[in-house]
Amino acid sequence: MLVAMSHPRTRPLALVTGPTSGIGLSFAHRLAADGHDLVLVSRTRERLETLATTLRSSYGVEVDVLAADLGRREELALVERRLADEDRPVDLLVNSAGFGLKRPFLANSVEDEQYLLDTHVTAVLRLMHAALGRMVPHGHGAVVNVSSIAGFLPRGTYSAAKAYVTALSQWADLTYGDRGVRVMALLPGFTRTEFHERMDVRPDSAPSWLWLDADRVVQEALRDLARGRRLSVPSRRYRAISVLARHTPAGVQARFQGLGRR
Numbered sequence: 001m002l003v004a005m006s007h008p009r010t011r012p013l014a015l016v017t018g019p020t021s022g023i024g025l026s027f028a029h030r031l032a033a034d035g036h037d038l039v040l041v042s043r044t045r046e047r048l049e050t051l052a053t054t055l056r057s058s059y060g061v062e063v064d065v066l067a068a069d070l071g072r073r074e075e076l077a078l079v080e081r082r083l084a085d086e087d088r089p090v091d092l093l094v095n096s097a098g099f100g101l102k103r104p105f106l107a108n109s110v111e112d113e114q115y116l117l118d119t120h121v122t123a124v125l126r127l128m129h130a131a132l133g134r135m136v137p138h139g140h141g142a143v144v145n146v147s148s149i150a151g152f153l154p155r156g157t158y159s160a161a162k163a164y165v166t167a168l169s170q171w172a173d174l175t176y177g178d179r180g181v182r183v184m185a186l187l188p189g190f191t192r193t194e195f196h197e198r199m200d201v202r203p204d205s206a207p208s209w210l211w212l213d214a215d216r217v218v219q220e221a222l223r224d225l226a227r228g229r230r231l232s233v234p235s236r237r238y239r240a241i242s243v244l245a246r247h248t249p250a251g252v253q254a255r256f257q258g259l260g261r262r
């Protein structure tokens, strides 16, 4: 899907957070293949530069990199400023950066928990505010917030953060959709990326049929965005699980806490 442009550039421009691996990496490749120029944002400059070189040579698009830790307010501000820039307008924002904490709530310092909240909630809120502030007056643009099916489940502060992202995205789409700007929450289930590895979780901690492929997740997400969907839940099995989750008491859901955790 090619998101239309608001500016006399040759190609539309997408800013993707968390593009150095997993779902964000799949977005970067898919969007470049579809003819978007890109701004790539994550913490590791070296990985960003390597990816930018690959994308330029594979797809012939322009790629800028912005090394920033979105959990740190002063670095986040650089990205906010880039999104508000009228001279180089961003047509599509994809908020994919994120991580899970290795330990349970009380084993973490409150600063670890605050960093998760800052990355998953504050950064998404502030980047969306900056992007919509420029997009809405022009009546053009789109935001994809990578949330999670976990937002429907009682799975710690990560779930609580994702519930916020899903609700925020639904509200924003309802509010700004008729002004030409789309906001969609993407709710993947377990997806093979670096996410669980970084948490020291074994891939067999959830049954193999529950694992999704990141490229397929992104393909479905972009199709859903083009169709005007407010929520994108890739795969039939997770669409069924999401319906079940919303109608199952929290006490029953809590019995499945161990999935994807060992």
Ligand SMILES: NC(=O)c1ccc[n+]([C@@H]2O[C@H](COP(=O)([O-])OP(=O)(O)OC[C@H]3O[C@@H](n4cnc5c(N)ncnc54)[C@H](OP(=O)(O)O)[C@@H]3O)[C@@H](O)[C@H]2O)c1
Binding pocket: 017, 018, 019, 020, 021, 022, 023, 024, 041, 042, 043, 044, 047, 068, 069, 070, 071, 095, 096, 097, 098, 099, 119, 146, 147, 148, 149, 187, 188, 189, 190, 191, 192, 193, 194, 195, 196, 198
């Ligand atoms: N994998 C799953 O099963 C799954 C399921 C549902 C939802 N999700 C969500 O999908 C999104 C992408 O996760 P993934 O599975 O693709 O994980 P991943 O493979 O670990 O990729 C995470 C990306 O986010 C970046 N990142 C992490 N923290 C950051 C920070 N503070 N500031 C800037 N960049 C940061 C990482 O790059 P650097 O390390 O270079 O900063 C990396 O590019 C996350 O929001 C996650 O919550 C994942």
